[in-house]
Amino acid sequence: MQRTMLVQRLHTLTEVLFPAQTRGSKLPGQQVRGTDHSIWRRACVASLLYAAAAIASPAQTITEFNVEGAGTGASQGTRCYGINTAGTIAGVYRDSSNVYHGFVRSSSRTITTFNAPGAGTAPLQGTASGAINTAGTITGAYIAASNVGHGFVRTSSGTITTFSVSGAGTGAGEGTYPLAINTAGTIAGYYEDSSKVYHGFVRAPSGTITTFNAPGAGTGSFEGTYVAAINTAGTITGYYKNTSDTSTGFSRTADGTFTSFEVSGATTTYAESINTAGEIVGSHGVAGSAGSGFSRAADGTITTFEVSGAYGTKPWAINTAGTIAGDYSNSDDASRGFSRASDGTITTFQASGAGTGSGQGTFAYAINTAGSITGTYQDSSNVYHGYVRTE
Numbered sequence: 268m269q270r271t272m273l274v275q276r277l278h279t280l281t282e283v284l285f286p287a288q289t290r291g292s293k294l295p296g297q298q299v300r301g302t303d304h305s306i307w308r309r310a311c312v313a314s315l316l317y318a319a320a321a322i323a324s325p326a327q328t329i330t331e332f333n334v335e336g337a338g339t340g341a342s343q344g345t346r347c348y349g350i351n352t353a354g355t356i357a358g359v360y361r362d363s364s365n366v367y368h369g370f371v372r373s374s375s376r377t378i379t380t381f382n383a384p385g386a387g388t389a390p391l392q393g394t395a396s397g398a399i400n401t402a403g404t405i406t407g408a409y410i411a412a413s414n415v416g417h418g419f420v421r422t423s424s425g426t427i428t429t430f431s432v433s434g435a436g437t438g439a440g441e442g443t444y445p446l447a448i449n450t451a452g453t454i455a456g457y458y459e460d461s462s463k464v465y466h467g468f469v470r471a472p473s474g475t476i477t478t479f480n481a482p483g484a485g486t487g488s489f490e491g492t493y494v495a496a497i498n499t500a501g502t503i504t505g506y507y508k509n510t511s512d513t514s515t516g517f518s519r520t521a522d523g524t525f526t527s528f529e530v531s532g533a534t535t536t537y538a539e540s541i542n543t544a545g546e547i548v549g550s551h552g553v554a555g556s557a558g559s560g561f562s563r564a565a566d567g568t569i570t571t572f573e574v575s576g577a578y579g580t581k582p583w584a585i586n587t588a589g590t591i592a593g594d595y596s597n598s599d600d601a602s603r604g605f606s607r608a609s610d611g612t613i614t615t616f617q618a619s620g621a622g623t624g625s626g627q628g629t630f631a632y633a634i635n636t637a638g639s640i641t642g643t644y645q646d647s648s649n650v651y652h653g654y655v656r657t658e
Contacts, residue, residue, distance in 0.1 A: 329618055331644070331654045334370050334378055338363035344651030345370075346643040348397035349405070350635045357399040358643075358653060359407075367393030369407060369421070372653070383409035383419040383427055396421070398448045406445040406454045416442030418470075420454060432468050432476055436461035445470070447497045455497040457505075465491030467519070469503060481507040481517045482525055492517075495549075496540045504541040506549075516549060516563070530561050530569055538563075540584045548582040548591050560593065560607075574605050574613055582607070584634045592634035594642070602628035604656070606640060618654045622647035629654075 334345045337360040347358035354374035359367050366388055370380045383394045386409035396407035403423030408416045415437055421427045431443045435458040445456035452472040457465050464486055468478045481492045484507035494505040501521030506514045516538035518526045529536045530551035535558075538549040545565035552558040557579030561571045573580040574595040582593035589609035594602045601623050604616045621629045621644040631642040640656040 327616065327656060327658045329616065329654055329656045331618055331620055331652055332372070332376070332378075333652055334358075334360040334368075334380060336360065336362055336368070336380065337651075338365070339650055341649040342651070344643075345653040346651050347372075347641040347653040347655070348632050349399040350633045350639060350641040350655070351399045351403065352401045352636050353403070354635065354637070354639055354655070355399060355403055356641050356653070356655060357396045357405045357407075358641075359395045359397070361393075361651075365390035367391075367395050367410070369394040369396035369405070371396070371399070371403070371405060379425075381421065381425065381427070383407075383417075383421075383429060385409065385411055385417065385429060387412040387414070394419075398446060400448045400452065401450050402452070404448060404452055406448045406456075408442075408444045408456075413437070414439035416440075416444050416459075418443040418445040418454070418456065420445075420448070420452075420470075428474075430470065430474065430476070432458040432466075432478060434458065434460055434466070434478065436463075443468075446495060447503075449497045449501065450499045451501070453497060453501055455494045455503045457492060457494045463488040465489075465493055465508075467492040467494040467503070467505065469494075469497070469501075479519065479523065481505075481515075481519070481527065483507060483509055483515065483527060485509040495538060498541045498545065499543050500545070502541060502545060504538040504547050504549075506537050516547070518545075518547065526567075528563060528567065528569070530571060536561075539582060542585045542589065543587045544589070546585060546589060548585045548593075550581050557596070560591070562589075562591065572607065572611065572613075574615065580605075583632050586634045586638065587636050588638070590634060590638055592631045592640045592642075594628070594630045596628070599623065600625040602630055604629040604631035604640065604642060606631075606634070606638070616656060618644040618652070620644060620646050620652060622649070631656075 337345045343361045345360045349357040356372040372378045386394045392410040394409045396405045399405045405421045419429045435443045441459045443458045447455045454470040470476045484492045490508045492507045497503045503519040514535040516536040533551035536551045541547045547563040550558040559573040560580045560582040563569045577595040580595045582591045584592045591607040607613045618629045627645040629644045634640045
């Protein structure tokens, strides 16, 4: 894929899953997490837009950590992408040889590392874990020696099962990319075929895989359906890219019913997370400007928001209470974390070791039912570190 076409969220994992193309991208035109995250879109929307006042962080604890074996060079280090109810964190680290490995960190701070069978061992290959459910089951992808992506699921006892979607491409950068798992163990993600088109899939705990395309999704190279999240009811959210180079959000219920949606006035709508109540969060924007956040209630009501004074506001996750976690950047292009309560109150925070240069700072990718947030921060030497923020 082209570097400019992949801009954002493994939630997440995409910077790892497409290492040869870009740092932090998802699909063509989406926002960037990290070193390339200068491309952010801000929308001037007509409905429900307000700039929520950011307040100083209340009593909180930010615990920073590194996986033993993580590299200490630029773009190496520890990155966290998922946290479950128990506070167990799933993530990935890049070693001094630039190979990726998965890890899980328990609430007692014990870290266990692992590699998926078949994962490549050359630079920018390896294992990337990014989503974890209440049972401690993790899903993610691994890059094989052929540079093709494949999915895996790892139980809390350490058993790893690998899988690939029939129809996934077998060329470099193509393949299967799981990004979410719900309480039942149902996995959702997307795959790239041999024509560089994206499609969604859902994998039942039995291993049965169902593929789908959002109505209106394009069928050209770097177009198609991108899946970001799945909730306890099996409702999936994500977005699709069409032939006019715009992105539209969607939800798909467990019975296969699709609903498409866009933020009023926006040319791009990226849905990133969905909670038990069916509330969806993500970002939206217009060409040439930085992005703002939105939440979409189960009844379809969309509320837009941004951190006061931010150049770009990027929500990545929402928990059962309706608290949103994400990050934002200012004119200096450094990122800070934020949480947004269901009443609209926004609290900002920064890891103490985070750098303040362009592309550096604190990134918040996941939040659990207790409101604990995990993510990564990039220091002044461009090395990544993990953290968890509790209140």
